Amino acid sequence: MILVTGASGQLGHAILTLLSERGTAARGSSRSSSARGPLVDFDDPASISFEGVATLVLVSAGEAEDDVVVARHEAAIAAAERDGVAHVVYTSLASEGDHLAFALAHRWTERRLRESSLSWTILRNGLYAELFGSLFGWDGSRLTSAFGGGALAAVARADLAEAAAVVADRPERHVGRTYDLVGEPVTANDVATRLGVDLADVSLHDKRVELDAAGLKPFQPAMLLSIFTSVRHGFLSASGSDLRLLLEREPRDAVQVATEAASAGRPNL
Template sequence: MTDRQIAVTGSTGRIGGRVARLLSARGRPLRLIVRDASRAPSLTSPAGPAHVMVASYDDGEAARRALTGVDVLFMVSGSESLDRVEQHRTFIDAAADAGVRHLVYTSFLGAAPDAVFTLARDHHVTEQYLRDAEQRTGMAWTALRDSLYADFLPGMVGDDGVLRGPAGDGRVAAVAQDDVADAAVVVLLSPQGHAGRTYDLTGPEALTLQEVAETVTRATGRPARYQPETLEEAFASRAHYGAPDWQVEAWVSTYTAIAAGELSTVSTAVEELTGHPARTLEQVLSTGRAR
């Protein structure tokens, strides 16, 4: 169906924005679901301008209005908060009520109830809710389990040039945001072939944080080095941000998940879905520098 109505959330962000631009470039009818219409990207394709609708994940009524007439929905996971799972449930229910036939959700690698990375537990609960919603309503789903974003790794290096955390010698196969967007578009354009599937989206290599720091230095020219921390040191070095305890725990558990080997998975899903190899960290950073 060339006229299938696709809706994209998070189009003001990095992943949703990429997905929206790619779909628009392909001439697909597009609806952008945003919290602030003034921040929505202006996208026009042969199918016409993208239609902007305002709704937040925690406003079921607005979401139902915004999603009525949508066939396929790209749902970027909500921003980190204590009630994120409840917001997800509200939005998923609204999507089903509005008649959405297939929901594609950005989950996280290793999503499980006992995941070391605390926020991966939220993604597990959301995935389970999608399964339950399918049983209740018939709305199909696909989960894209993204690894850490390679694009974000330089931001983990402090102003002093130190990448610090309790990751030990663990490895992470960070994924390029462009690869996630490319994979998402493939699923969104032919969702029926991906119903009920989960895809681990990773980079092509698993690196230690020492190797990450060396790559940052080589690709960006910015000196960086890795400094392992104990748990006590990790919590102490992040205390000055004044973040709530649950958020600091989430930050620290990113590193302990690496130490535990939970982010070392190297998947071929990016290439299988998109037809091109997953980008390496060095490719991501070198491309970003060129821009």
């Protein structure tokens, strides 16, 4: 049996749906409610049971400080070892993402898996095109961005979900493999051009001031600033072939996905 964690989230839900469309039996776990599987809260190790699970798709449970995320992933991997899971598919972070504030917990988890008794596949996911688009601002009808002239090899979340479903469906083909799942480079200018609007640059200082005033969780401004500076300075732009290899087709148009996300934040004038 395949179990997909984070099934209440967007990636986990999409992986489950795709597995079901492929005719593969799979269940999803989440910490609150799930129609198709058990309740599993990585913050509560006693709640974790992977009995009867052959393939575990461990969707990263980020969005917290490193010590919290590392403890969550440790609890999940220890339970997988204890309960006899055969193979773990972990959704990690693109190789170029080492400068990002949330990279450490991903690399820690990869190392923990490599040193474990488990068979594994690591999916080094690029940043979502949806996320890229959501990080633009609007000044009236003008798009604003702190990405400068940098590009992001952005990926549609749906493509990453499909790649995970492909691997989880036939894990024996992907044992010990690490895939770098990035798309083609997309710039802020590409998005502005697709929208047909002007683009204004925002400095990292001004973006930090804006984020600090936005009432975010304490770890979030640093996390977001690390995305802006990494893209701005060309550390997340490299494309690769692993995504095409797993999908056996061209990836979705990341400019279009990012443009739709940016457009969703456009104020009604």
